[in-house]
Amino acid sequence: MSPATKLAPPAPSAVTALSDPAAEAAIHAACRLLALPTIRTEAVAMAEASAKQRLSHKAFLAEILTAECDERDARRQIRRVKEARFPRTKRLTDFNADALPDLPPGTLAHLAGGAWIDKGEPLVLLGDSGTGKTHLLIALGTAAAEQGRRVRYVTTAALVNELVEAADDKQLSRVVGRYARLDLLCLDEVGYVRLDPRGAELLFQIITAREERASIACASNAPFSEWGATFTDPRLAAAVVDRLTFNAHIIQTGTRSYRLNTTRGKRRTTKT
Template identity: 45%
Template sequence: MNRTTATLAASTTLIEQSIRQYCRLLKMPTLAAQFDRLAQTALREGHSHVQYVEALLAAEVEERERKAVLRRIQEARLPRVKTLEEFEFSQSPLQASRLADLAGGGYIERAEPIVLIGEAGTGKTHVAISLCVAACRQRRRVRFTTAAALINELVEARAENQLSRALGRWERVEVVCIDELGYVPLADVGAELMFQVIADRAEKAALIVTTNLPFSEWGQVFPNPRLCKAVLDRVTDRAHILESGDTSYRFRRTLAKRGQKHE
């Protein structure tokens, strides 16, 4: 390497270090990581300097959006990540087109509830999680919980004189998903706290509920008839009611696997 080449290389290294420093100051880590690779691509493919800058900024925005969605999913506290693309619609009465429309997020804008009714193993939780993931991808604030976990959290907050603060946190979430409503009867205190969460969202924010009970049997969950009527009124008003059926495709899948093993 002659002196001129060495000087040029040293100058290039200083410039690259300077670019990385600017990126740190501007908090643009993706640009710092990719500017050199994209520069080589631009030279090789004959792109203009404007196209190069566009590619850099696009890479930065894309990575920020990916991280923002990931952060929303983590904040949602989903038990696992599932999507509608993974759902076995061939084994369910649920319609792919209707769920795809809901995944578009219009129900969030209109503060409309979604109620998934069906027996265990019919895909209610899978669909609910999928709708939550779709909302996270739209950068919505989402929170998933089971009915039992929600009641436990609120009862503890009440015991610590923090109930108003806890209810406020739930009220600020754009999409609340309450899973497994109906599997465990609620005591009077729990029923009242559940009503508060549901009532606070009525016509103001989206709610997703999964339940194994038809509406006629919700009295098993909310023993107080007046409270039960008030909950039903708010949950069903302008709601999208989806029935996942009474035959567990999860159980059918298990039987099919066993049958294959014995063949």
């Protein structure tokens, strides 16, 4: 098509003068149709505030669209966290990093940023019971979910049971595929229970499906040298350790109970 025959841009739509009640009714109807609940709720109040501040039409439009986007982000964060199925709420701000004196400064803040998840790197939390492993696992998983990532928290025993049931129902490939698509799998209580050979092999399928592609964050109260008791087959245990430690972030939470120390600190504060 030559420049001379190009179609002219459409003429601006005519602006219809509406009364305030008619304008409000039109806004509500349009917002329902376009699924803009925040604008539908806040439009009138924001319009009045904008008029008082003498904002331009463009500035008002920017303000109200930003409000809708912010509210959608907040709802998305809530949905992602809910989908992750965390057993309780834990935040990094509630964790006393001084309890881990050997942890380099800034490590937790760096992990909370999620770059390691984008790279598909593993995270392993090792330490005795009560030392904060699950707190960190949930807190970092929550941060990832709030950033819009697909996250799922599950204990090792629950995951193995789910895989066994799926295999019995001939749905294993579907379940493995669902776990493979997660951005972050938070696997808690690795090493707490002894797995039979079938359960260990099914769990290995999940780990292999995510290897160097999508992150697994796991927490265990057993050192790597004792994982053979969980996976029964020494070769399988070695393969699991190899996959979960390659390019991994490994945090030792130690032997001193973070939970017990926190409880004692609260009691001392109450007494004083």
